[in-house]
Amino acid sequence: MKTSARLDRLPPYLFAELERKIADKKAAGVDVISLGIGDPDTPTPQLVVDALTKAAADPGTHQYPSNRGRAELRQAFADFYARRFGVTLDPETEIVPALGAKECVFNLNLAFLDPGSVALAADPGYPVYTGGPLIAGAESVLMPLVPELGFIPDLDAIPAEARAAARLMYLNYPNNPTGAVVPEGFFERVVEFARANDILVVHDASYTETTFDGYVAPSFLETPGAKEVGVEIFSLSKGYNLTGWRTAAIVGNADAVGAYWKLKTNIDSGMFEAVQLAAVAALSEEGDQIARDMSAIYARRRDLVVDALRAIGVAVRSPQGTIYIWAPVPDGHTSASYCELVLEESGVVVSPGGAYGPNGEGFFRISLTVPDDRLSEAMERLRSSLGG
Ligand SMILES: Cc1ncc(COP(=O)(O)O)c(C=O)c1O
Numbered sequence: 001m002k003t004s005a006r007l008d009r010l011p012p013y014l015f016a017e018l019e020r021k022i023a024d025k026k027a028a029g030v031d032v033i034s035l036g037i038g039d040p041d042t043p044t045p046q047l048v049v050d051a052l053t054k055a056a057a058d059p060g061t062h063q064y065p066s067n068r069g070r071a072e073l074r075q076a077f078a079d080f081y082a083r084r085f086g087v088t089l090d091p092e093t094e095i096v097p098a099l100g101a102k103e104c105v106f107n108l109n110l111a112f113l114d115p116g117s118v119a120l121a122a123d124p125g126y127p128v129y130t131g132g133p134l135i136a137g138a139e140s141v142l143m144p145l146v147p148e149l150g151f152i153p154d155l156d157a158i159p160a161e162a163r164a165a166a167r168l169m170y171l172n173y174p175n176n177p178t179g180a181v182v183p184e185g186f187f188e189r190v191v192e193f194a195r196a197n198d199i200l201v202v203h204d205a206s207y208t209e210t211t212f213d214g215y216v217a218p219s220f221l222e223t224p225g226a227k228e229v230g231v232e233i234f235s236l237s238k239g240y241n242l243t244g245w246r247t248a249a250i251v252g253n254a255d256a257v258g259a260y261w262k263l264k265t266n267i268d269s270g271m272f273e274a275v276q277l278a279a280v281a282a283l284s285e286e287g288d289q290i291a292r293d294m295s296a297i298y299a300r301r302r303d304l305v306v307d308a309l310r311a312i313g314v315a316v317r318s319p320q321g322t323i324y325i326w327a328p329v330p331d332g333h334t335s336a337s338y339c340e341l342v343l344e345e346s347g348v349v350v351s352p353g354g355a356y357g358p359n360g361e362g363f364f365r366i367s368l369t370v371p372d373d374r375l376s377e378a379m380e381r382l383r384s385s386l387g388g
Contacts, residue, residue, distance in 0.1 A: 009134045017336075018352070021343055033378040034349040038176070038323050038367040040241040042297070045290045048242065051281035055274035065270035067261060069097035069249075073276040076283040077234070077249050083285070085219040093254040094227075096261045097271050097279075100246040101206050101235040104260070106132045108168065108202055108250075111263040113138035118165040122153060124177050124353060124360030126204065129170040141166065144359045147317075151180035155193045163197045172204035174217055177356045177365045178326045179319025181215060187223040194229035200256055201230035209239030209291035211321040212299040221252055231256045238323060239291040240282045247271065247279045298323055301368040301375055308379035312387040325366040326353070335361055346381035 018036075025032050043049075055061050068074075074091035081087040089095055098104035109132035113119060116138070121129035123142035130140040141162040143153035153171075171190065173182035194201045203220035211217050220232050231252035236242040250260050264270075271279075281287060305325050306318045316327040329338035335352035342348050342364075353363030368375070 006135050006137060010131060018339060018343070018349070021340065022349055025343065025347060030347045032343075032347050032349060033370065033374055033381070035366045035368075035370060035375070035378060036349045036351050037369070038238065039243050039369055040238065040294070040323070041369050041371055042241055042294070044241045044245070045282070045287075047286060047290070048240065048245075048278045048282045052274050052278035055277035058274075061273035061277065063273075065273045065276065067096070067264045067268070067270045069095070069271065070273060070276045072280050073097055073249075076280040077251060080283040081219065081221070081234075081251065084288075085222050087219055087221045089221075089251050090254070094257055095249055095251045096257050096264070097276065098233065098248040098250055098260075099268065099271055100237060101204055101233045101248045102128055103246070103268075104233045104248055104250050105129065105170070105202070105204065106135070107263055107267065108260060109133050109136040109138065111259045112167045112200060112256075116165065117167050118162055119168040119170060120153075120158065120162065120166050120199070121170050122172065122175070123358060124356030124363075125170065126172060126176055127356065130357070133168075139165075142357060142359075143169075145175070145178060145180070146359060150183055151175055151178040152183060152186050155189060163199075166197060166199050169194065169199050169201050170204065171201065171220070172206065174207040174211060174319070174321030176207065176322055177324055177351070177353065177360065177363075179317065179322045179324050181211070181217060181320045187218070187220055187226065190220075191223055191225045191229055195225070199229070200253070201226070203230060203232045204235075205232050206235045206238055207322045208234070210295050210298060210323055212295060212302060213320055215320040217321055227252050229253070231260075236279060236282055239294060240287065241290070241294065242279070242282065245275055245278070247275060247282075298368050301372060304372065304375055305366055305368065305379060308383060312383050323368045325368070326363055327366065329353075329362055329364055335364055339364055342382065342386065345385035346378070348378045348381055 074095045077095045078089045078091045081089050105128045113136040119133040119140045121140040133140040145151040208217040235248035309316045314327050335354040339352040351365040353360030
């Protein structure tokens with residue numbers, strides 16, 4: 001069987017070895033606690049489930065949906081953006097639903113990249129920012145995110161050849177995996193940079209609704225001029241506990257949204273209309289409380305993990321957003337060797353930072369998406385096995 005050259009270009013799956021070790025541990029009877037993947041543990045809110053149940057009972061939702069999305073859903077995104085961010089969006093031209101941010105990021109590469117062109121991708125970053133360009137036959141150029149610069153890319157350091165070849169730039173704040181939030185003034189510089197270099201900015205807003213300590217995350221589209229150069233992907237997965245439902249939207253620049261839509265009409269047949277109507281419920285004013293309640297849960301868990309890590313000598317920053325803790329591995333370890341040690345000694349799975357890009361090396365990531373008692377137990381195991 002011959003697979004495509006594009007498939008062969010993909011790097012080996014970095015979690016493969018860790019997954020094998022987890023399977024071995026479980027087979028040996030160890031009660032493994034996984035703090036690896038970021039998938040909310042609490043159920044999808046009743047408001048959303050009820051809206052789905054009602055909509056699914058209506059045969060009017062059972063046929064092929066359209067890729068443009070139902071008018072109610074596009075209007076719900078427009079109302080949400082106006083209420084939450086003060087951003088005006090035209091539901092006819094500036095909003096198209098996506099089957100999750102992952103699908104949207106991936107397909108944007110197919111819509112915008114050719115061989116020889118480039119996507120600028122944060123390093124460390126969500127792996128699809130680099131895997132997507134490869135599958136599209138293009139390249140990604142990494143923009144290092146380092147603690148000294150607050151985990152934002154140094155735009156001045158992007159080489160001239162990369163600027164010339166770049167068509168896309170992926171950004172994501174609050175940021176996975178570092179937990180960083182965007183500093184004042186950075187999005188303004190991004191707009192200038194994108195204008196000067198004719199690059200479409202793609203801001204992945206997967207975590208804007210998960211923030212702590214009174215911090216309120218902005219939309220990229222609040223920035224003057226942003227809509228001329230950019231789009232934002234807003235996902236309901238993390239903030240609203242809808243990971244399994246595959247609900248997101250691309251919003252912003254009408255030409256870019258139109259290009260994505262044109263591509264999508266050839267790839268999939270849109271989002272189940274009952275799910276669209278459930279997403280309308282999540283995006284309603286009543287739904288605003290969902291994200292606030294979830295943020296309160298993650299803030300409590302963040303404090304639990306940060307305090308526990310600091311108590312065993314890990315110098316960790318306390319993030320103002322996301323569902324992750326990004327912590328340095330102790331001296332003498334690589335990310336992978338430390339994660340293996342943690343699994344071996346305590347039966348706890350944490351993610352090696354190197355899996356998110358070369359600049360993730362030297363860090364590990366903890367996801368806060370397990371119940372408090374399991375998280376406490378995981379921290380207690382770390383303390384007793386690695387604390388001294
Ligand atoms: C930065 C980022 N973007 C996108 C996604 C995927 O989101 P969705 O469930 O909407 O596809 C994730 C999931 O972990 C993520 O961390």
